[in-house]
Amino acid sequence: MTFIEKTTDHRKLRRWEGNIEADYIYTSGLAGERFFTELRKNGRILATHCPRCDLTYLPPRMYCERCLAELRDWKEVPATGRVEAFTVARLDEEGHEAPEPQVWAFIKFPGIHGGFVHIVAAPEEKVKRGLEVRPRLKPQPLRTGEITDIEAFEPAEH
Amino acid sequence: MRKVAVIGAGMTLFRRRLMETPKELCFEATRMALDSAGIELKDVDAVISGSAPDGFDGVHMKGEYYSDGCGAYGKPYMRVFVGGGTGVFSAISGWYHIASGLADIALVVNEEKMSSCQPHPQSVFAHIWDPILDRPLKPNLIWIFAMEMNRYMTVHKIKKEDIALVAVKNKRNAVDHPCAQLADPNITVDDVLNSEVLAWPVQRLDISPPSDGAAALVMASEDAVKRLHVETPVWMKGVGWCIDSTMWTDRDLYFPEYVARAAKMAYKMAKIDNPRKQIDFAEPYDPFDYKELHHMEGLLLAKKGEAPIMTREGVTQRDGDLPTCPSGGLLGVGNPIAATMGVKIGELYWQLSGQAGKRQIPHEIKTGVTNAWGDLMQYGAVAVMGV
Numbered sequence: 310m311t312f313i314e315k316t317t318d319h320r321k322l323r324r325w326e327g328n329i330e331a332d333y334i335y336t337s338g339l340a341g342e343r344f345f346t347e348l349r350k351n352g353r354i355l356a357t358h359c360p361r362c363d364l365t366y367l368p369p370r371m372y373c374e375r376c377l378a379e380l381r382d383w384k385e386v387p388a389t390g391r392v393e394a395f396t397v398a399r400l401d402e403e404g405h406e407a408p409e410p411q412v413w414a415f416i417k418f419p420g421i422h423g424g425f426v427h428i429v430a431a432p433e434e435k436v437k438r439g440l441e442v443r444p445r446l447k448p449q450p451l452r453t454g455e456i457t458d459i460e461a462f463e464p465a466e467h
Numbered sequence: 468m469r470k471v472a473v474i475g476a477g478m479t480l481f482r483r484r485l486m487e488t489p490k491e492l493c494f495e496a497t498r499m500a501l502d503s504a505g506i507e508l509k510d511v512d513a514v515i516s517g518s519a520p521d522g523f524d525g526v527h528m529k530g531e532y533y534s535d536g537c538g539a540y541g542k543p544y545m546r547v548f549v550g551g552g553t554g555v556f557s558a559i560s561g562w563y564h565i566a567s568g569l570a571d572i573a574l575v576v577n578e579e580k581m582s583s584c585q586p587h588p589q590s591v592f593a594h595i596w597d598p599i600l601d602r603p604l605k606p607n608l609i610w611i612f613a614m615e616m617n618r619y620m621t622v623h624k625i626k627k628e629d630i631a632l633v634a635v636k637n638k639r640n641a642v643d644h645p646c647a648q649l650a651d652p653n654i655t656v657d658d659v660l661n662s663e664v665l666a667w668p669v670q671r672l673d674i675s676p677p678s679d680g681a682a683a684l685v686m687a688s689e690d691a692v693k694r695l696h697v698e699t700p701v702w703m704k705g706v707g708w709c710i711d712s713t714m715w716t717d718r719d720l721y722f723p724e725y726v727a728r729a730a731k732m733a734y735k736m737a738k739i740d741n742p743r744k745q746i747d748f749a750e751p752y753d754p755f756d757y758k759e760l761h762h763m764e765g766l767l768l769a770k771k772g773e774a775p776i777m778t779r780e781g782v783t784q785r786d787g788d789l790p791t792c793p794s795g796g797l798l799g800v801g802n803p804i805a806a807t808m809g810v811k812i813g814e815l816y817w818q819l820s821g822q823a824g825k826r827q828i829p830h831e832i833k834t835g836v837t838n839a840w841g842d843l844m845q846y847g848a849v850a851v852m853g854v
């Protein structure tokens with residue numbers, strides 16, 4: 310049965326309200342702990358390697374999803390990656406026009422499986438597939454061991 | 468239907484809070500199960516996972532999120548959930564994947580990370596209630612268990628001391644379990660009776676704790692058992708599952724009829740007509756101490772009201788005539804909802820294959836039964852396993 314009241318505000322209908330009173334705390338896990346600690350302390354981006362499948366996972370995992378081996382072989386990710394795909398977001402999360410269009414990209418690195426989806430700090434007209442980019446980290450004292458320690462990726466300078 | 472065996476099992480520590488992500492918990496249990504079965508991921512045809520509502524881990528679609536840790540990449544995969552019943556039901560789902568001929572070897576992986584949920588997982592449990600009839604009264608899950616426990620005690624004139632014996636037995640049994648969260652070699656009935664009253668007659672030590680953890684099984688067809696030369700397969704002899712009225716006001720709380728119906732379904736398949744004689748040991752689901760007794764009666768291992776007497780007489784001790792919860796159960800090992808599969812189906816596998824170590828029942832055992840219980844306390848899943 311449909312409501313017959315003519316309203317577009319559902320709160321004007323007879324209703325019961327509910328609220329699931331739950332907050333969450335998450336752990337970064339065993340692989341995540343090493344990844345974020347290295348990023349915060351030394352500004353290095355690490356990946357894990359499966360010798361059996363010859364895959365190097367970024368972000369690093371403690372296991373290989375293809376063969377379920379435990380991964381113990383850690384490698385540093387090359388400094389320069391490439392834009393694999395990108396989009397330009399024009400509206401913010403509330404649906405309003407954003408002050409600046411924001412470029413989001415999927416960034417891959419040579420020899421690495423996976424990669425990052427992250428912000429690209431560059432004018433949209435400069436961004437294209439294959440653009441070489443490098444991470445711009447927060448200064449060490451300001452880093453907290455989170456993915457936002459990478460502020461953005463910037464076009465690599467040659 | 469084809470015969471199905473469990474050929475390997477694994478489980479993580481059960482703890483109040485673990486550092487591993489849900490994916491990593493799944494990986495650790497799954498890797499152990501594969502190693503225990505002596506197979507590799509490439510040998511697996513299908514993956515089944517069981518886990519409680521996403522609200523506990525705090526990741527929506529968590530079955531998909533952690534599936535890579537279960538070894539599901541590139542394979543047929545599904546998640547099943549029937550409340551607390553999932554601890555046994557996901558193994559039943561693994562069974563029908565193989566019994567049907569769809570898969571020869573299946574992985575079953577159950578996971579729970581309840582510590583993510585703050586301030587307490589109770590705030591998620593509170594939303595199993597009807598939002599209009601019940602929620603405005605702000606009920607707490609423990610209250611309904613307290614009413615069920617009280618009804619059971621009243622109908623059969625059971626003393627609280629006799630129920631406390633279950634908590635004592637299971638927490639002591641758990642001392643021999645390497646994954647246990649709440650083992651206590653010195654606990655006494657007085658400790659239980661003197662613990663904090665939460666909602667009479669439920670006291671703190673009558674209840675299992677919320678936990679983080681994962682458990683995994685490798686299940687195989689008879690053909691695969693032969694091909695792999697498995698020395699100690701443990702066969703799924705019978706399975707059953709049943710849901711009662713969703714209105715808990717429409718059930719008589721003193722006897723779990725839905726467990727009895729699920730048990731009869733499983734016993735029929737297993738060709739068991741006298742469970743008390745033909746079942747050698749049991750892992751009844753024990754999130755509360757009275758539930759072990761309730762479930763022994765539902766599983767037709769005891770007459771109505773008889774389970775506390777058997778407990779008092781020592782029948783259910785590990786060296787008794789009908790050992791129950793030799794693992795230490797949820798009361799002693801912990802209660803990461805779906806992952807309790809490790810102390811239910813997992814314990815039946817380890818006991819029946821002679822791999823239970825210090826927990827091994829000292830006399831010969833050939834057949835065991837387990838159940839898990841859940842939803843709004845009206846879902847029963849039962850499995851009979853044997854050699």
Ligand SMILES: [Zn+2]
Nearest residue numbers: 359362373376
């Ligand atoms: Zn691999």
